[in-house]
Every structure is written in C-alpha cells, then in structure tokens.
Amino acid sequence: MNTPSRCPICESETLSDFLFRGKVPIHQNMLMRDQQSALNVPRGDLTLCVCQSCGFIFNRSFAPPSSMYGEEYENTQACSPSFAQYMNRLVEHIIVDREVRNSHVVEVGCGNGLFLRKLVAYDGSQNKGFGFDPSYRGELIDLDGRLSFANRYYDEQCADVPADVVVCRHVIEHVARPVDLLLTIRRALVRAERPRLFFETPCVEWILKNRVMWDFFYEHCSYFTAASLTTAFEMAGFQVDDVRTVFGDQYLWLEASLTNIRPSVSKNGEDIVGLAADFAKSEAESMGWWREKIRRLSAGGKVALWGAGAKGATFANMIDPERCWIDCIVDLNPAKQGHFLPGTGHPIVNYSDLCARGVETAIVMNPNYREENFKLLSQAGLSVHLIDQI
Ligand SMILES: [Zn+2]
Secondary structure, three states: OOOOOOOOOOOOOOEEEEEEEEEEEOOOOEOEOOHHHHHOOOEEEEEEEEEOOOOOEEEOOOOOOOOOOOOOEOOOOOOOHHHHHHHHHHHHHHHHHOOOOOOEEEEEOOOOOHHHHHHHHOOOOOOEEEEEOOOOOOOOEEHHHOEEEEOOOOOHHHHHOOOOEEEEEOOHHHOOOHHHHHHHHHHHHOOOOOOEEEEEEEEHHHHHHOOOHHHOOOOOOEEEOHHHHHHHHHHOOEEEEEEEEEOOOOEEEEEEEEOOOOOOOOOOOHHHHHHHHHHHHHHHHHHHHHHHHHHHHHHOOEEEEEOOOHHHHHHHHHHOOOOOOEEEEEOOOOOOOOOEOOOOOOEEEOHHHOOOOOEEEEEEOOHHHHHHHHHHHHHOOOOOEEEEOO
16 A cells, blocks of 8 residues: 655654554445344445644545445435434525526535536526536436536546536545645636635544544544635635535634635644644543443443444444444434444334334433434323433
C-alpha cells in the first residue's frame, strides 16, 4: 500500500499518527442479507493521522475498495422525520437565502436523489438538476426532463455537464484526495456566470470534543475542521464565503465561490493536535466504560442500539463484536430492516419489533433523534427505556 508521507490537503510533512484500530469492517452502510456475509465483511486498518500544519485528519491506511458504493450501499437518513425537516430547511436556505433559481444544479454524490429533487421541484425555483451517484437507483430522467441522474462516480468526464451551482453533501469525507475532487468540480463551474458551491461534511472538532469514538470508521477516510476544510477549498482555487457548524454542531456547512485571483491559503492546525491526542488517550477508557454499562444493562433485560448507520455499526463493532450483550439494532429505514450489521451480524429491526423481542433498553446513537424516537415509542404504546450515548 502506498502510505502518504505528505498531507493530502496542504502537502506538509509534519504529520502525526494518533489513533490505530486494526481490522475494522470497511463497510458500515452496506446491506448484508445474511449473518454470515455480515461477519465475513472485508476489513482494513484505521490509522488516523493529523496534519500539524492545517489540522486535516485522515486514515493513512485507507485503500479504497473497487465496489464501495454500489447498489448495495444504503445510507438514506430521510426516513427520520427530524432529518427530513433538517433537509427541508437546507433547501429553503439555498433557494431563498442564497437565491439559487434558474440555475443548473449539479449534485455530486446525490444518493437516492431526494435533496436534488427538492431543489428542482421547489415551487418557482426553475432549477434544473443533474445528480451523480453510483448507488442511485431510480428513473434517470424525471420532472419533465428537468431532473437527470447518472449512476456513476463524479469524475473528470462529468465536469463537462455545465453547472452554476454544485451541491455536495457527505461525500468529501469518503474521498482520499479531497483537493483533486474540488479541482474536478472547479472545471464544471468555470463557465458559470455566478459559480457557487454548497458543501456539508462531519465536523471533526465535534467528534473529538465530545469523544464520539464511533464517528471514526473506515468509510470516512478524511475528517475536517472548519479551518482544514477552508484550506482544502483555497488550495483548489475557491474563495470560502461562509463556513459554520450545523445539525447540532455535528456537521460543517461551507459555501464557496470561484475567484480569478488565486486566494491565499490559510492554515490553522495547532488546536486540533492536542484535541486528537486527548481523544486517543481516552478511547480505551471509554470503551471499557461502555462495555461495563451494557453488560450491567443487559443483566436486567435485553438491550438494543437505535440507528444502524455508521455510528451504530461502529459502536457495535467496538463494544460488542461477539454479540454478547446487544440483542438487535433498530433502524427506521425499511431497506435496512431484515438485514444484518456489517462486521458483527446483529439483526436490524423496526422499532415496533422491540417489545416482542423483549428489549427493555435502547441506546440512541445520535442525540439529535432522541426526541423523535421517544415520540414513536409512546405513540405505539411501547415501553422501552431510551438512553443517550453521549
Ligand atoms: Zn495539512
């Protein structure tokens, strides 16, 4: 394997490893139809490294497998009402506050196309959309030809599709060479009158400060602070107009435009190095604490995790790899129910199955969904005790 000796963002050589986890599942969101395939999932190492110059964090051992995000990849969160509401607010922000109308919108990594569809179908927006994603399943042309999809990765060849606006949410953290992706996108935007980008990615400061160890996993090879995300865009010749945290500070939202003058590149990695070291020091202790807590809870009744996304998959693999204490994983996405968690083989079920399985406690993997999970259970008259993971 070709291990990078320079920072993929700023090319500095002042890199330091701070966390190692051997043989972790390379998939967190892949649909596993039977328990054996879930247990036999391919594995890779997680060697997290921080650039002391720009603060970028990346998995130095990452080797992208050829079929990472095909049709068996399932990562839609839109089944959650509060996530759907969050997406609607973002759409409103782009169209109303940022006046994205009469525009060609390209979405890089559009998933099932739901977000792009909202941007195009928004009343009076007159937008046209083109989405790229290898895991996209559905009609390739829709909304009377205003919405198109291509079932593929976004690469150099796609940059010929003209764009005024590029939207790219939760993609850049899956890319080992983020600046190359940004340079490709830049090519698609050069002909636009008012080129703009809207990006969203997890905020690594939130992960480190809140000690959310299950937010580091193989599918994400690149982790950004507001500063290192800004550096990446500046390296690719973009001007960063806004960068801030959203979704309860868990994500970074960045807006950029294209400038003819090459912007100066800012680097600010100092703060993150200490945070990363503290996080790594506390990891073994946190794992011990959780194992003990779940062991104690499971002695009084069955325990489930709520959320079979990457957070739940990583938590289960770290805390209960042999399926000793966690009975099952709840997920609202019907495409995941009836399948098995990659790496551990825990069954994925609907919340309505919890009582029949004798589950007494569910650990909510994302605090942003606690309220809605509580409501679902009370409306269904189910008595399951919910606890937060942070
Ligand atoms: Zn760097």
